[in-house]
Amino acid sequence: MEIYDYIIVGAGSAGCVLARELSSNPDNKVLLLEVGPDSNRFWVHTPAGMAKLFFDKKLNWNYFTEPMPALGGRKMYWPRGKGLGGSSSINGMIYIRGHPSDFDTWEKLGNPGWAYRDVLPYFKAIEHNERGADEYRGTEGPLWVSDPAVKVSSSFDFIESACRHGIERTDDINGRLHDGVGFMQHTIRNGRRHSAYFAFLRPAMHRPNLTVRTGCRVHRVLLDNGEAAGVEVECNGAKHTILAAREVILSAGSFNSPQLLMLSGLGPSEELRRHGIPTVLDIPGVGRNLQDHFYVHTAYRSTRSSSYNRKIRGVWKYLEGARYLFTKGGYLALGTSQVAAFIKSNPDVDYADLQISFRPMTFNFHPSGHVEVDREPGMGVSVFILRPKTTGTVALHSANPADPPKLIPNFLTDEEDVRAMISGVKQIRQIMALEPIASRVLSEQLPGPRMQSDEQLFEFMVDTGNTASHQTSTCKMGRDAMSVVDERLQVRGVKRLRVVDASIMPHVTSGNTNAPTLMIAAKGAAMIKEDALVRRSIRT
Structure with a gap:
């Protein structure tokens, strides 16, 4: 025994x-x-x-x-x-x-x-x-x-646009000011x-x-x-x-x-x-x-310099792989997202109840399990509700x-949670429409310009919403x-x-x-x- x-x-x-x-x-x-x-x-x-x-x-x-x-x-x-x-x-x-x-x-x-x-x-x-x-x-x-091995220029611009949206800049999300916008750190x-x-x-x-x-x-x-x-x-x-x-x-x-x-x-x-x-x-x-944190992902077609999609697909991914093997640096040494912004869904909330995450790349998970980086340059911005009422x-x-x-x-069985998430998607759009990040946007891919009303945004969440795995x-x-x-x-x-x-x-x-x-x-x-x-x- x-x-x-x-x-x-x-x-x-x-x-x-x-x-x-x-x-x-x-x-x-x-x-x-x-x-x-x-x-x-x-x-x-x-x-x-x-x-x-x-x-x-x-x-x-x-x-x-x-x-x-x-x-x-x-x-x-x-x-x-x-x-x-x-x-x-x-x-x-x-x-x-x-x-x-x-x-x-x-x-x-x-x-x-x-x-x-x-x-x-x-x-x-x-x-x-x-x-x-x-x-x-x-x-x-x-x-x-x-800190991220590579801080992409579009990440700095997203931070600046978020500040113009009224979010305070923070040098350390885990420090004095949590409710702000700044670069995330990673366990790397x-x-x-x-x-x-x-x-x-x-x-x-x-x-x-x-x-x-x-x-x-x-x-x-x-x-x-x-x-x-x-x-x-x-x-x-x-x-x-x-x-x-x-x-x-x-x-x-x-x-x-x-x-x-x-x-x-x-x-x-x-x-x-x-x-x-x-x-x-x-x-x-x-x-x-x-x-759990219910999560919605939005995506934007971008200028080439705003995204590293091209660097990690096609022949470029092998060059980037060699760079990683020899230096342990470059884009393969990055975590999933670069920037986080903690915001309120409405002014009556005590402290931020939404987290927006920005990444200067976009990709898709296929049902087969294959992950494919998008062919065109893109920027991904996601939002999830931090303190859901739903259990x-x-x-x-x-x-x-x-x-x-x-x-x-x-998920999506509490009206307050739904209203908070719709606010999050709208605030992403507001940030992405502000300079300097706005000059990097060619078009909105997800949800897409046709999805405007609260009812349409709810439908988008029903169809595409996911877990943040928290x-x-x-x-x-x-x-x-x-x-x-x-x-x-x-x-x-x-x-x-x-x-x-x-x-x-x-x-x-x-x-x-x-x-x-x-x-x-x-x-x-x-x-x-x-x-x-x-x-x-x-x-x-």
Whole structure:
């Protein structure tokens, strides 16, 4: 019988941080379990390789939602990372923490210790910002945070036009002024993706007290007298039991953590009965409160100098590839977007509820999985709603751990969300019509000049709207009846069991979600070490 002090389920962004931090004490015997493979691959290292990983069958779960009535019954593709590093190995590498008020709200919702003043030290501790340290940024952490390798001239012009639209310029979205417009930073080090695996886990792999296993699917958490005792896991076709002397920690993400709780008999009793799973503890909030950033993309035909489309297609892409191989620079070393603008959908909003992202290139994803950069020069501008009123559900398709979870987002079912998104598309048009960016625009491709009324823009969203892949909050932290974990991230009603990943967010943060997920893991690890539960007496 195998026994570890801590069993961590899931080697995504949070799991990699936890494994590093908990194994820093040589007295802790730590096991990290991951169903996916190693992610040490060329296209993972290469920032532009994100396009190659969008439909990858080995490193991506390739999830789909249930049909969505409000979106004409269509299913939506939801990529999620599978393998060491999780989604940090396939994402756009954008590093945005969120607005300070997000975390202050978490505290007000019954989570002491989670205000911005409390989480800022953990944000600073995990990062090495190439700009240097200040009141808001750190340089002693393992995660590299950098500026774009190439700042395209049209990005500067977009910033200037956004300022003329009334948006304040910010030198650091993660610093003093979040609600503004400026260049984003990315988790890229010397032209290579710096995933959670490469930043946190790989440097700790040599530790004798840390065991990392890939290709292992956890079927359920084993419970004994109201506490987590271990996990039932299948590795390479063989099913066996591994025991935890101190704690089991779920870091499987906003889909798989609630799925695993339900498979273990912890969740809404009606959902468990539906699939013949005995209810160990009725926790109605498991899988509820699913939040995501609904996303709409607009595109503009542009002058040649405004876009790098030509540089990364045809014969030019091979020249750019050679440039990257020799210098680790150029356009293949860039993250997905260059500039972010945080704006209000209307003046009555307390702080920005929309994020606009600008990229000096355009592309299309084909159903086959092939990603094609547009032939003509183009600029892409997207918008997503930051704090949606809409919530969805993660449920079960069956009691089989190999079946995907059932994903129900409920997009476009709240009138306030719809009005905010329509405002976002209109404000993109207003910015793009202002100089100096206006001189770079040849024509509007999406939504297109014929789409003008609110009804037409809503139809455009129904047909083309997508996910920003920022799903959170399905095991939310709090003190109300729908909370799943407390402020120490312990599952309510179950000892020695925690959830530490994006699913614990009481509400989604105002921006991309990888940075706050890493912070959650760093703070969670600190709390686990502070609590230092006495080892269970285990008879084998």
